[in-house]
Amino acid sequence: MSTALAESTSIESLIKAQAYSLGFDLVGITALGPMQTSPEFEAWVARGCAGDMDYLPRSAEKRRDSRLPFPGATHAIVVGMNYGGREPSGPIARYARGDDYHDVMTARLKELHRWLEAEVGRSISGKPYVDTGPILERELARRAGLGWFGKNTNLINPRIGSFFFIGALLVDLELDVDPPFESDRCGTCRRCLDACPTNAFVEPLVLDATRCISYLTIEHKGAIPAALRANLGELVYGCDICQEVCPWNISFARELSEEAFSTRRMFDGRSAREISLDLLGMDDETYSASFSGSPMKRAKRRGLSRNAAVVLGNVADESDAAALEACRTDADPLTGEHIDWALERISSRHPPLRQ
């Protein structure tokens, strides 16, 4: 057999072909072991940058070595899945406009696992991870050759930019590994650092989550700090700004190809004001029906209402004050306080006419 043929039929190349045919856009293989950037992770937590995401410090020990989360596994098949950086920007971050990527990618990784067992003709211990365990996923992906750590902390691939999710199938199977992505292609650029509306970057590569709109609108459970509410602008859920300005995305971001991530009708073509009014007006039943299978459930109805109130404070006018007042009656205390803030802000922009 020629070397070229042997290469094309190796188990590694068959795995990659299968992963691409399952809809993944990037695939690489790496060995599990001690993680190089766990000191950076621990320093980040010690600085208070994790805010109230308590699950992060709790699992620091396991993040030091990628063999710990799933004992027995030796290698990871690491995948990237494009979520459509060419979609227009809007009040809902691109990653959250369709179905939940955890479900979509986990199902595909399980399929890859079943295929692998059939291919090698025996059972293989394995487990999929898609932001579902104590793994430094960006490092795992960098080691598998998928990209470099951008100054905005996102992993960037030179062919598709950074609008992709990361997932991994951890397996107990000896495989040839891909070379890690060693170069840093940010150079002297600092567009992402300068564009962040809340100044959330402490320095290049270090994001203070407690100032990040993504954290404040998704992960944070309590009140949004008053000093940052105006900076949210029209962003109801998540934030893509530090990726949108990145030259690698401007040049190489891809069209959305995965049907499951396409924008749900309730957001399609709707303004921040319309989406926010809908969110505030929802009852439990409409909320459950609208967000079934959506990653936005992470913020719960309470978090979404809180975010909607802040956005209305930023974009609404006097004509919306009555609708806001009406939502105030049934609102929980957290949302109520944010509605009060919004009403005050609206009236300060449009002071009542003197009689």
Ligand code: B12
């Ligand atoms: C916690 C978390 C968040 C937090 C904190 C983000 C952060 N930058 O720390 C918040 C809620 C803010 C967040 C936001 C977003 N997230 Co998030 N998040 C995570 C999660 C669960 C853990 C990340 C983490 O450990 N952070 C702590 C820091 C220290 O680690 P890190 O960000 O991974 O950074 C690494 C490198 O930058 C490097 N590093 C750090 N400092 C230094 C210094 C030097 C000198 C060097 C060389 C390296 C280096 O080491 C770090 C550890 O490996 C991961 C899933 C996972 N299990 O990894 C998803 C994940 C990182 N998130 C993801 C996404 C898509 C997002 C958002 C785009 C969503 C959105 N639109 O709102 C934003 C992006 C914001 C941003 N600029 O990062 C994707 C990223 C995919 C990619 N291509 O990079 C992940 C991997 C989920 C997934 N499975 O796809 N996220």
Ligand code: SF4
């Ligand atoms: S996601 Fe938005 S708020 Fe967070 S660091 Fe990037 S630009 Fe700043």
Ligand code: SF4
């Ligand atoms: S905007 Fe510039 S500095 Fe920031 S991640 Fe992209 S290339 Fe790197």
